[in-house]
Amino acid sequence: MPDVLLSIADIPWGVMTIVLPLAGAMSSFLWPRRALPLGLATALAIVICVAGLGWQLVQQGAQRYAVGGWGAPLGIDLYADGLSLLMLMMTAVVGLGISIYSCGYFNLERARYFWPLWMFLWAALNALFLSADIFNLYVTLELLGLAAVALVALAGGADALTGAMRYLLVSLLGSLCYLLGVTLLYHSFGSVDIAILAERVESSPTVWAAMGLMITGLLLKTALFPLHFWLPSAHASAPAPVSALLSALVVKASFYILLRLWLELFPFASAALAQLLGLLGAAAVLWGGLQALRQTQLKMLIAYSTVAQLGYLFLAFPLASITGWTGALYVLLSHAAAKTAMFMAAGNILYFGGHDRIVDLDRVVQHLPLTITAFALAGISIMGLPPSGGFIAKWLLLEAAILSGQWWWGIVLILGGLLSAAWVFKVVGYAFTRSEVPHEARAVPAAMEWTALLMAMVAILLGLFVPWLLALMEIGLPFGGVGSAG
Amino acid sequence: MSPALLYALVGVGLFTLGLYALIVHAHLLRKILAINVMASGVFLVLVALAARTQGTPDPVAHAMVITGIVVAVSATALALALMLRVRAATGRAELAEEPLE
């Protein structure tokens, strides 16, 4: 038997980020009355573990972990580099915020199911970001999808249930396409480990079919225009913290897989495909922005802006430069924080006034200054004004677009920014209108207002600590090259 | 053509048939069944192609199929329960508008 004592350095922090939420899920399921404290404790522990993993990566560089000690191709490998670390950190920050927010948001009956489901979702996310095995990724995708669907349905009511149902069907369809792709890859190269496949893979009809299937499935889950039809209803009808989870984290997970596969497995993917993805992204940016502008309900508006923001992520594919990828990654991070804050703010408004009709907001926001501040700050990041993570993202993408001589993607970027500016100020403008006291009002717990504000602050601060984050991102050079984006 | 490939092709056929049904049928039960048909198709491809090795068929593929089946069963159970709730809430076991249009 090896020594029982472990030094901090070789604690498998990464594994802990998967084991802990699973344990949390089970315990909060077993003891529903203790669900809240159990969940919060788990959330804190996860954050610590992610920090530990970050420290480990900074010390030792990217690391591979052979589950069961078998190692690929026989066993399953976990792999952590800068990219996965940033995703885990994003999940940890947003997750902690949402955990705190939910304390005030859910009543006891809902809480007893929210916590285990949310813990399962968190486990799925962490497992997904750490997995280096495309079949294992399929399992995590399913875990993620079912948890997300159940959480949407938690809101009850026709809208939420229908939204959840559609979401479930889409999610299953996406997973099946992905799985068929995995099948083809496995049977052509005899491994499901990304690294090994990356060595063996070469262009062939089978591989192209697999690529098509996997990308389609993942795009379906990432809700890239025109496959976004399911997103607004699901995200808008879910409970506020869940909407935040879905927009901030869940859609990003499938994008993360897509990104990994694109960078590692499909280097031979033709430029035409990249241009197509960019084109769809551009369409998403414009369409999502216009739709957001047309909405009359706040949560629906925010959901459509998610469609638009997801479009930005795909503008990096045709640019195909480290700067471009960094920009996309920055969109991803800052959008996660900002959108969480926005949905939390919307949740507070609903909680307070019982409605989220935009034209009647003045009755509400006058009494929730912190909430509207959170919304405004998040809006600054969403529309990409300095100083904010959104601005940095916009800057990097714009720079990449001009450097690659494809300035038209820059135009899309700018137009998208203007559209989001339009709807953000349309909403914020109501903060300044004279208003009478609302008829039925319910006091919003301070924790809910402050977490929203803190999340918005994160989105802003992301714009001021860029070098640190980029240094983390370059661990293991996920985007190849010699690092140092910009 | 080896039987393995034949089964695999049948699997592909099931996949596309399921997809067709998923798109054209409005009733949720049919959609859920369609998803299951697609899943069976994928599993068939996965397990059939595993028989191309000389000697014992590839056990890894079998294990994957078992995993896949359990996942599919779980998802189907959730879907059916959800469908009942949708019907209870909206009075019809259909989605408001055809999702895939």
Next chain:
Amino acid sequence: MKKSNKPKPITENDSRQTQWRLLLVVPLSALAVGLGYAVLSLPSQAPGLSKHVAAKLETSGVSNPVTAVLLNFRGYDTLLELGVLLLALLGVWSLGAAPKRHEPPPGLVLELLSRLLVPLLILVAGYLLWAGAGAPGGAFQAGSVLATAGVLLLLAGWRLDSRFSGLPLRLALVAGLGVFLLVAVVLILLGGRLLEYPPSFAGALILLIEAAATLSIGTALAALFLGGRPEKGAHR
């Protein structure tokens, strides 16, 4: 399960529907052909992983390669997959209480059958679980057989006594994932990797995990059959 097959009112857009269905057939058949071509253009001899499995089989603690892959080589997948099952159940329960079903009291046949079959099924499940180590079989097969026993009982109108429908039931549901995770963590604390069984203990550990998994799978599937959380104080 009852289907709400209300016939749709015949409208002029039905013809349009049939039209675009035909339109749909074209791309889908193209897809089928494409995928078929992709399958056919696979190498005739699969690289597969059989050799790797065979090479490591004796250190895996079981002699049945599939079980070895499921519980050992790719045990991590199985762990998460037990999570999926539990999660699905959670989801179903979170939707609300099990819908009331008003079927006539079970006839004599069902009554007898259930009394007769259930012990037998449980026995079979036990056997499958045990046999899984060496021959086709294992936790999932055993679990599903166990589940059929449960479903049979439920059909016969039997309900879990409210004394057990609380924590005990939840414990049974969690057991599979719980034991699996516990083993994993203990192994880590002993300085190993996640799910890295010491070869000498592998067989025993796998059997332990499988036993717990069988229980959970059986219970979960049977509980899913109810389509909702068991409402308080409901028994026959």
Next chain:
Amino acid sequence: MNWGAALPLFVLASSLLPGLVIFFLPEERVAIRSTLNLVGAALKLVLAGVMVWGIFHGSHFETRLPLLPGLDLLLRADPLSMLFVGLSSILWLVTTVYAIGYLEGSPNRSRFFGFFSLCVTATVGVALAGNLITFLLFYELLTLATYPLIVHRGTEVARRAGRTYLIYTVAGGTLLLIGTVWLYTLAGTLEFTPRGFLSTLDGASSTALVIIFVLLIAGLGVKAALIPLHGWLPQAMVAPAPVSALLHAVAVVKAGAFGIVRVIYDVYGIQFSATLGVTLPLAIVAAVTIIYGSMRALFQDDLKRRLAFSTVSQVAYIVLGITIVGPIAAVGGLVHLVHQGVMKITLFFCAGNLAETLGIHKVSEMNGVGRRMPWTMAAFTIAAFGMIGVPPLAGFISKWYLGLGALDAGQGWVIFILAGSSLLNAGYFLPILYAAWFKTPADAWPAERSFGRRETAWALLAPPLVTAFLTLAVGLLASAPFSPLQWARFITTLEYAE
């Protein structure tokens, strides 16, 4: 961290921190709020003074924080920035006093003063920005901080004004962003350097540089209210008087003009811009703006609207002064940055006083107001004469140097512009003065408030008197050391040094 690096941050913090605190102050804590404001303003003035003194004696103030790989958040004090910092910190102190008096007892004051402080922070940031991205950052921050002030009253018309303001400024900011990124991809640096960093750049096509120039100037021209980008300014006069002062004299308009100077001097370099042939078109735009603004002002009956259009015309003087390529004209333009501020803020204070005390908003209501409010109207008169360019007031100095510089640079046509605009200035100011002093008052003012023996509250009266005095002083003491004029000379010697 040594003083040189710390001071720019302190200058920012002196208004930022009070602002942030004020946001969370409850409405009724007037005393604390006012103290915070005044202490912050006074502190900023002192720090600015220290920096001016330091610069003059050759010490450097520079703060660098990494923002992006290869791009820093750079705060640096150079003579040009100090000209702006000095102006805004002096006028901010005065405006704060005025605002405290003006908003007494009105709702949402914590919000107002919070954004007020943010606004000045952004302005100082714009002034101290050492590279284009830092400039952009604070420029946008200024947009965001002023919007709540414009819509402060919350009325429908205020909301509309705010919307117009945003449409203009956000669009402008976008153009600026595009230009900046493009410039960065070409030059690889954005750091302001005397006589520009593009002249040495080889390989970049001059057409690209011209397009970038147009983008940048258009982005800045929005805030500088150059034709045809001036539309937001007259609308924005619905805001409370202190905000108008901020927009027209202290912060927004000035930030635009200042940015144009920066781009021409420290990005392109005056000589290089001249060789690119971008200065003359800009000079013509400025000239058109001058005449057009005055023309429009001539026909406004609403006092604040008239003043707004006068701003449109007056700020263009600065641009004109720079784009007449020549040191003397440059002095005139730069010094007008300060002079216009001092004069225009006086006028808006007075307009505010009339509105607050007597409910006067229109020129046609001002008959005989000079007898009711002699001190206010005295200040107004001095500022108005200054605007017209009567010696020895501030405006005269600017116009004198502009004229001399134009002749020196062989741009005779500018003389006619100056003469014409001076006539127009007289045309829209003298009638006001005549009406105020010599016409007989109507029997009742629109809405009169009594302040006992005084004509109006001290907090409202003192600021315009101070700024009016400054208008006089900067003119009379133009040749004294540290006078705006001398400082402007100092700057131009750097830009035109061979």
